Amino acid sequence: xxxxxxxxxxxxxxxxxxxxxxxxxxxxxxxxxxxxxxxxxxxxxxxxxxxxxxxxxxxxxxxxxxxxxxxxxxxxxxxxxxxxxxxxxxxxxxxxxxxxxxxxxxxxxxxxxxxxxxxxxxxxxxxxxxxxxxxxxxxxxxxxxxxxxxxxxxxxxxxxxxxxxxxxxxxx
Numbered sequence: 499x500x501x502x503x504x505x506x507x508x509x510x511x512x513x514x515x516x517x518x519x520x521x522x523x524x525x526x527x528x529x530x531x532x533x534x535x536x537x538x539x540x541x542x543x544x545x546x547x548x549x550x551x552x553x554x555x556x557x558x559x560x561x562x563x564x565x566x567x568x569x570x571x572x573x574x575x576x577x578x579x580x581x582x583x584x585x586x587x588x589x590x591x592x593x594x595x596x597x598x599x600x601x602x603x604x605x606x607x608x609x610x611x612x613x614x615x616x617x618x619x620x621x622x623x624x625x626x627x628x629x630x631x632x633x634x635x636x637x638x639x640x641x642x643x644x645x646x647x648x649x650x651x652x653x654x655x656x657x658x659x660x661x662x663x664x665x666x667x668x669x670x
Contacts, residue, residue, distance in 0.1 A: 505530040505664075506573040506605065508598050511539035512580035512617035514648040514656060518544065521579065521657040522552055528661060533570040534558065537585065537598045561597050573665060576605040579660055580648050581618035583628065590631035606638055614642045617649070626644050641667075 505525060509515050518534075525532045533551055534557045556569040577592040578585070585599065594600050605612055614635065622628065632642050647659045 502529055502531045503574040504571050505532050506570070506576045506599055506601060507532055507534050507542050507662070508576065508578040508581070509534060509536040509544070510578070510580055510585045510598065511537055511543065511584040512582050512648075514580045514617055515540045515655065516543055518531075518579075518655040519549065519552065522549060523662060524657050525652060525664075526552070526659055528664070529619055530664075531555075531571070531621070535598050535601045537582075537596055547593070556596055560580075561600070566637050573605065573610055575664065576602070576612045577660060577664065578602060578612070579615040579657075582616070583622040583625070586616055586618070586635070587600045587627065587631050590634040606635075606640065609639070611667050612640045613660070613667065614640050615647050615660060616643065617646055 508520075509518050522532050522534070525605070532553045533555045534543060534553065536557060536559055538559055541559040544557070550650050558569065562569065568662070580652070585602075588595070588599055589602050592603060596605050618628070636642050641663065642658060643663070648656050
């Protein structure tokens with residue numbers, strides 16, 4: 499039996515985050531070891547203890563202290579879902595002011611496969627800078643889903659786009 503690959507799941511404060519436990523269940527069932535890194539606001543929405551019990555790993559929000567051991571094994575792939583307008587903009591600019599952004603920036607610099615699933619209001623997606631931020635990330639190798647891929651339908655089916663994208667990465 500092969501060892502399960504490690505997936506870092508970066509979760510930002512957008513509506514689908516309230517149902518991230520559904521995605522975690524699907525990822526585990528699909529053979530991934532899941533390590534969650536969540537934005538400070540998303541952390542207030544989630545039952546971090548339940549997610550830690552489910553994954554076996556600390557749900558990280560803050561940087562670790564110098565000298566503290568790394569609580570997660572090294573990632574094989576990174577998924578940002580849902581990812582917000584704010585995070586997309588800061589990530590494209592290399593801003594590193596939260597652990598979630600730090601993980602995304604380091605993963606990009608390390609050349610890891612990264613899949614991003616934005617959940618951005620139509621009005622914000624229409625901001626003139628947004629398309630440029632998406633283009634920067636795509637040019638750097640991030641696979642950015644189009645539109646609001648996590649909106650329909652309700653329930654675990656909302657995450658099918660993530661699972662299918664990961665299966666595609668796994669095949670390649």
